Amino acid sequence: MNTPPKAVTEAETDSYYEAHKKIYPREVKGRFATLRNLSVWVLLGLFYGMAWLHWNGRQAVLFDLPARKFYIFGLTLWPQDFIYLSWLLIIAALSLFFFTAVGGRLWCGYACPQTVWTEAFLWMERITEGDRSRRMKLDRAPWSLEKFARKSAKQALWIGFSVWTGFTFVGYFTDIHTLGLEVLGFNLGPWETFWILFYGFATYGNAGFLREQVCKYMCPYARFQSAMFDRDTLIITYDAERGEPRGSRKRGEDPKLRGLGACTDCTMCVQVCPTGIDIRKGLQYECIACAMCIDACDTVMDKMDYPRGLIRYTTQNSLEHKQAHVLRPRVIIYATLLALLTAGFIVSLALRKPVALDVIHDRNTLYRMTDDGEAENVYQLKIMNKDERPRRFHVTVSGSEDLELEPEKVFFDVGSGEVYNGAVRVRREAYEHTGQETIRFTITADDDPNLSASAESRFFAPTR
Amino acid sequence: MKQERSPQLDADADETASQELPGGVRVFFTVAWCSFLVASVATVLCFAFVDPAPFADLSRTAAYSFGFLFFWAVCALSAAVTAWMLNPPGS
Numbered sequence: 001m002n003t004p005p006k007a008v009t010e011a012e013t014d015s016y017y018e019a020h021k022k023i024y025p026r027e028v029k030g031r032f033a034t035l036r037n038l039s040v041w042v043l044l045g046l047f048y049g050m051a052w053l054h055w056n057g058r059q060a061v062l063f064d065l066p067a068r069k070f071y072i073f074g075l076t077l078w079p080q081d082f083i084y085l086s087w088l089l090i091i092a093a094l095s096l097f098f099f100t101a102v103g104g105r106l107w108c109g110y111a112c113p114q115t116v117w118t119e120a121f122l123w124m125e126r127i128t129e130g131d132r133s134r135r136m137k138l139d140r141a142p143w144s145l146e147k148f149a150r151k152s153a154k155q156a157l158w159i160g161f162s163v164w165t166g167f168t169f170v171g172y173f174t175d176i177h178t179l180g181l182e183v184l185g186f187n188l189g190p191w192e193t194f195w196i197l198f199y200g201f202a203t204y205g206n207a208g209f210l211r212e213q214v215c216k217y218m219c220p221y222a223r224f225q226s227a228m229f230d231r232d233t234l235i236i237t238y239d240a241e242r243g244e245p246r247g248s249r250k251r252g253e254d255p256k257l258r259g260l261g262a263c264t265d266c267t268m269c270v271q272v273c274p275t276g277i278d279i280r281k282g283l284q285y286e287c288i289a290c291a292m293c294i295d296a297c298d299t300v301m302d303k304m305d306y307p308r309g310l311i312r313y314t315t316q317n318s319l320e321h322k323q324a325h326v327l328r329p330r331v332i333i334y335a336t337l338l339a340l341l342t343a344g345f346i347v348s349l350a351l352r353k354p355v356a357l358d359v360i361h362d363r364n365t366l367y368r369m370t371d372d373g374e375a376e377n378v379y380q381l382k383i384m385n386k387d388e389r390p391r392r393f394h395v396t397v398s399g400s401e402d403l404e405l406e407p408e409k410v411f412f413d414v415g416s417g418e419v420y421n422g423a424v425r426v427r428r429e430a431y432e433h434t435g436q437e438t439i440r441f442t443i444t445a446d447d448d449p450n451l452s453a454s455a456e457s458r459f460f461a462p463t464r
Numbered sequence: 465m466k467q468e469r470s471p472q473l474d475a476d477a478d479e480t481a482s483q484e485l486p487g488g489v490r491v492f493f494t495v496a497w498c499s500f501l502v503a504s505v506a507t508v509l510c511f512a513f514v515d516p517a518p519f520a521d522l523s524r525t526a527a528y529s530f531g532f533l534f535f536w537a538v539c540a541l542s543a544a545v546t547a548w549m550l551n552p553p554g555s
Contacts, residue, residue: 066524068515082512174525191525218497 022139023212023276025122026132026268030295032109039110040119048164051171056388058175065173069417075349076386076417080356084349091341096221098334100228102326104235105289108222114214115288117165117207118274121158128154132271158208159200166200212275215288226285231316232325236289238269238280238311239319246280251304262310266300269293269311279311354387357453359441366460374427375461376406381422383443383453385414392446395424399439399459403428412443426459435463491547499539506539507532 053060055073062071070077070085077084099106108115129135129150138147170192171179182188188196206214215222229235243263249255255262263280270278272292277284279293297311318324362378370376385391395410397403406425414420426439439459445451507528516527 065528068524079512079515085512189525191523191529194529220501 024132024135025274026271028272028292028295032291033295040116043116051168051176063173087345094338101330104233108288109290118211121207124157162200162204165203166196169199170195234313243310268296272296355453356384357443357455358382359455359457361457375430376427377459383414383420390415393443396442430461436460495543499543502539503535506535
């Protein structure tokens with residue numbers, strides 16, 4: 001084939017992806033770094049610790065998938081309670097909208113698992129490979145025994161931590177003590193093994209290898225968060241008015257004499273940035289609002305005896321010396337919806353009955369005629385005791401006046417968190433005109449008359 | 465770009481290898497990642513309403529896992545076809 005050489009058009013080179021450069025974030029100390037460290041400790045502590053908590057003789061937080069039951073402390077949720085899970089997710093999404101509208105990407109900077117685990121992985125990288133300049137030097141250096149030792153130590157820590165993370169994750173879905181014993185006895189099931197390794201691998205890949213690329217290319221929230229922003233949303237910005245023209249100077253030298261602004265062009269803000277941007281170029285979508293540049297810049301400002309806040313949390317409006325509004329329609333609407341949904345959630349959870357009843361009419365025969373000339377229907381009762389303790393329930397039936405329950409007094413003992421299947425028979429005379437009717441079964445706890453549930457079913461009989 | 469940067473930054477921007485993924489690999493990861501997200505949601509929705517225990521001769525854990533992998537495969541297939549169709553011949 002004779003194809004002419006293709007002209008390189010602009011579209012072909014206009015890739016959405018730029019060549020990836022490894023970023024070496026410098027460690028930073030300051031107010032916001034302390035805040036984030038606190039958040040990392042609390043969140044990771046919750047994740048790794050909560051799995052081991054006990055409550056009433058079982059794991060306190062267990063999403064028992066094999067048994068299709070979710071335990072959250074005193075609460076047991078069944079698949080029928082799926083509405084609560086969706087409700088909770090809607091509340092979570094709305095909270096994210098609300099906090100984004102008010103405080104910008106607070107989630108990204110302090111609470112996102114990607115940030116939290118990356119911090120932990122960075123810490124392991126620092127203790128094995130050293131600080132920023134040492135890490136860069138190490139990567140440039142040819143392979144040596146020391147490089148090999150440092151890199152292996154880092155990998156060992158990372159892999160160990162990742163596997164532990166995977167183990168803990170799976171421990172929220174099957175009992176973590178049993179899982180631990182299975183690991184120690186080398187008799188872990190194939191799927192447990194698969195999921196531990198899968199989640200461990202995801203942790204390693206995201207926090208050790210991909211890092212800021214997750215935020216830049218993979219995160220859906222990062223793509224739509226700007227839709228919640230307005231000119232009164234808190235953002236992290238460089239005050240160009242105060243900082244420019246930037247330039248290096250000696251300590252104690254009056255920048256005005258040299259026609260300089262407050263920025264010493266020390267590039268600390270760039271070196272600490274985990275996504276590798278220069279905040280002085282303005283707000284960029286890569287910025288995860290971690291505030292490390294604020295800490296770095298404040299430290300330099302302190303050293304220079306300049307007032308802090310050359311890089312700071314502020315809003316577009318106040319940066320432009322305009323009136324700032326905290327309460328604005330967007331915020332009020334999000335807050336109102338959030339308050340309503342949360343209140344509704346709490347109320348409905350509090351009023352949720354810990355017992356449920358399902359009645360299924362016998363599938364095989366509609367009715368049977370007894371020797372006494374009565375019509376008899378058989379029902380399967382399915383009683384769910386979602387309570388924390390076992391209960392005894394008695395059954396009553398209501399419909400036309402002369403319905404007869406057989407056996408007359410039925411008790412069902414249902415253990416905590418169990419489903420009980422029991423059969424009852426209902427009889428009555430066959431009437432002149434009416435064939436079928438709707439009847440209602442009610443179960444009531446013996447020790448608590450307020451604890452009851454009822455369900456309807458059909459009663460079938462021939463017309464005489 | 466370069467002239468805007470400070471001398472120290474240029475020294476740092478150094479010779480650490482910049483790696484650009486080839487287009488095919490990029491499409492593969494995009495497809496895998498997006499279908500993973502959707503498959504996770506689909507798995508939760510599906511098994512919230514359907515209990516696999518009566519239908520399959522498997523433990524529930526195995527059924528959920530197969531369910532997830534199945535959803536992932538189907539979603540990935542859809543995403544891959546979409547990615548493929550986005551580049552009409554001759555473009």
